[in-house]
Amino acid sequence: PLPPPSIEPSEATQLQHQNHQPLVRLTPSGVYTLYKGDTTAKPVVQIVEMKKTSGPPAGSTASDRYFLTLSDGAHTLKAMLATDLNPLVEERGLCELCAVRLVEYISNSVDKRRIIIINEMELLASPEEMGGSKIGNPVSVEREDSNTATAGSVQGTPDINSPAATSPPPAQTPAIQGQDVGDDDAVAIPINRLSPYVAKWKITAKVTSRGGVKHWNKPTGSGKLFSANVIDAEGGEI
Numbered sequence: 001p002l003p004p005p006s007i008e009p010s011e012a013t014q015l016q017h018q019n020h021q022p023l024v025r026l027t028p029s030g031v032y033t034l035y036k037g038d039t040t041a042k043p044v045v046q047i048v049e050m051k052k053t054s055g056p057p058a059g060s061t062a063s064d065r066y067f068l069t070l071s072d073g074a075h076t077l078k079a080m081l082a083t084d085l086n087p088l089v090e091e092r093g094l095c096e097l098c099a100v101r102l103v104e105y106i107s108n109s110v111d112k113r114r115i116i117i118i119n120e121m122e123l124l125a126s127p128e129e130m131g132g133s134k135i136g137n138p139v140s141v142e143r144e145d146s147n148t149a150t151a152g153s154v155q156g157t158p159d160i161n162s163p164a165a166t167s168p169p170p171a172q173t174p175a176i177q178g179q180d181v182g183d184d185d186a187v188a189i190p191i192n193r194l195s196p197y198v199a200k201w202k203i204t205a206k207v208t209s210r211g212g213v214k215h216w217n218k219p220t221g222s223g224k225l226f227s228a229n230v231i232d233a234e235g236g237e238i
Contacts (some may be wrong), residue, residue, distance in 0.1 A: 023129035024099045025181065030072040034079075035114050035141045037107045044101045044124065045070040047094070048134050067235060070116070073136035079116035080231065082207070084089065088123060097127035097134065107165075111188075111204050113142065113233040191236030205230035208237070 027033075030043030049069035063083040069076050081089070088094040104120035188202050213229040231237045 004195070007134075019086055022099070022102075022118050022131050023125040024074045026071070026135055028072065029074070031070060031075040031141050034070070034102075034105075034107060034116055035145070037109070037114070039105060039107050042101055042103055044099060045072050045074065046099050046130060046135055047071075047096055048076060048081055048138065050089075050094075050096050053235075056157070062192040065231075065237065068118075069080045071135065071138040074138055075141035076138045077114060077116060079120065080208070081115060082119045083116065085121065088121070092123060093126065094123055095131065097124060097130055099130050107128060108206050110206050111233040113121075115206060116231065117206070117208060127231075190234045191230075191232045191238055192234065203230070203232060205232040205236075 024044060026046055027041075027043035029039070029146070030045050033041045033043060042107050048071045049067050051067045053065040053067070063086060065083065066081040066086065066089055068079045068081060094100070101122040101124055102116075102118060102120075103122060104117065104118075106117040108115050130150055187206050191205065194201060194203075207228055208231050209229045213224050213226045215224055216222060229237060
């Protein structure tokens with residue numbers, strides 16, 4: 001259910017507006033908690049970016065999708081709004097710089113990238129109630145984590161007598177997107193790069209919605225089928 005309409009701001013809230021102070025406090029390390037896959041926390045975060053996917057093709061029953069960048073004031077992380085929450089954007093005024101509390105969400109790793117799918121959230125404060133600006137100078141938690149891992153891997157001096165140092169590196173087989181590699185199927189490619197010219201392909205994606213199972217019967221046999229939407233780490237969706 002959608003949250004009730006905003007109540008009239010109190011005198012204290014009005015004073016905060018005059019001083020450009022945020023109405024709510026973001027959860028410290030809230031984004032890092034999401035990044036580590038914890039789905040029990042209910043962090044308060046700020047939406048610092050919102051993008052809408054292009055509308056569904058004519059005749060399609062698919063809904064628009066909204067992609068968000070969440071911030072706790074120190075770090076940011078990408079997320080996607082479940083289509084059931086689209087009215088929050090289209091009718092209730094959810095937008096960039098709002099503060100929200102994540103109530104129910106799914107945290108999954110796709111292609112070594114974390115994807116948060118928000119199924120329920122509470123709208124806590126409008127951009128004006130948050131001071132009209134982004135809180136802090138947040139950076140991508142994924143990029144920072146990657147940089148930290150890279151820095152840790154180059155520290156220290158390797159033993160020149162170790163097998164790893166004396167053995168030649170294994171031969172690498174170049175992988176070309178959209179082409180076959182060896183005899184084991186095809187190369188994984190982003191959804192937005194699929195085309196009729198790619199003979200064999202595979203994708204790594206998360207199922208975001210699924211239709212009901214339908215049964216079919218023909219003289220040659222029978223079976224079941226269903227429709228589903230999937231999304232990959234780059235935001236491509238089919």
